[in-house]
Amino acid sequence: MIDKTVPTVEAAVAEISDGASVMIGGFGTAGMPDELIDALIARGVGDLTIINNNAGNGEHGVAALIREGRVRKIICSFPRQSDSHHFDAAFRAGKIELELVPQGNLAARIHAAGAGLGAIFTPTGFGTQLAEGKETRLIDGRHYVLEYPIQADFALIKAEQGDRWGNLVYRKTARNFGPIMAMAARTTIAQVRHIVPLGALDPEVIVTPGIFVQRVVESAPALAAVA
């Protein structure tokens, strides 16, 4: 019997080691798997490459990882925010490397990795600083920039419900990067609010098929704590 559920968040992240590349779902705090990240911090690993839309908000999640000095490099679209003080300090001190990627290119490059594509040509960023030095091509009268896939050793994502085969459904805008990060990582670990019996999820509405998910752990923080 295949059972991808694990009993604790600590067990869920037990294989992540120093130097790993880790995709972390979430747009701002919505969909941020805080409990998995806390477990990762408690594990003591560092020298991580983190892929997330932002570079941490406030004190939790990605911000806490950066505060604890565990992140060597971050690949993201929008690092600077009113509450990104831990990233700002680390960046100004030269302690963290930043690869800035337009948000749609970030999504497309992650999706490309999950779909097994060797590269993509994207119109986004053509003629800007973020495309400097990159190969371009004129296709059907439109300019495109060559961008490579972003894959990772692990993805930490948050979903609303999951079953023992790893099928997932999400909640509202907490979905954001979850489904594509699940595709692009070698090992995807989903923190879900509820583990449900196999068959409880309507097959017509499953968003992430279990083939993209390797671990499911139940962790149900109060909704209010998400803010």
Place this chain on the structure above:
Amino acid sequence: MNRLNRDQMAERVARDIPEGAYVNLGIGLPTKVANYLPADRDIFLQSENGLLGMGPAPAKGEEDWELINAGKQAVTLLTGGCFFHHADSFAMMRGGHLDICVLGAFQVSIHGDLANWHTGEPGAIPAVGGAMDLAIGAKQTFVMMELFTKQGACKLVEACTYPLTGLGCVSRVYTDMAVFDLGVDGAKVVEMVEGLTLEDLRQSTGLTLTLANEIEAA
């Protein structure tokens, strides 16, 4: 001359958004446009973090922090609205499915180049978010901005000096003094506020401006 305030600018932009349009309103000033969309028109607001059919802010105390917009503010979902992941969301832009995108700007060139993501100042931490995808993705990209900075510099320029967000992507600029259509032929004045003349605009902006066909007072 009566310059439009920010609410009047939003109201003016809203007038040009037709029934059935799929629209993304950028962070900041453009979000005000939502306040002036007529309730009897079905207009679909998209937010790039993954929702279509975005409604107004919830009542205080009713916020759901898993239902937010791209500016990370709590919002609501209209009946018939839906959620989707980021690859689908940006496919809506890049794939040309979105009709209109309204963005703020530091500078716009008369040929439609946009600069709105980075001041380029030394020491500034850059952040781009969806700006570059939005700029080039929608069928029409509108910019909404005051024509002059607080320091008096014109933000509609011959060529942008700030780092570019996209090339030749802006088709129309709504400002507090006039509305401009942009293109390969440069900037054409579509409307001006009452009491302003084309000569005044030419002098204050230093730009070669021509009138679009149907000029009217706002």
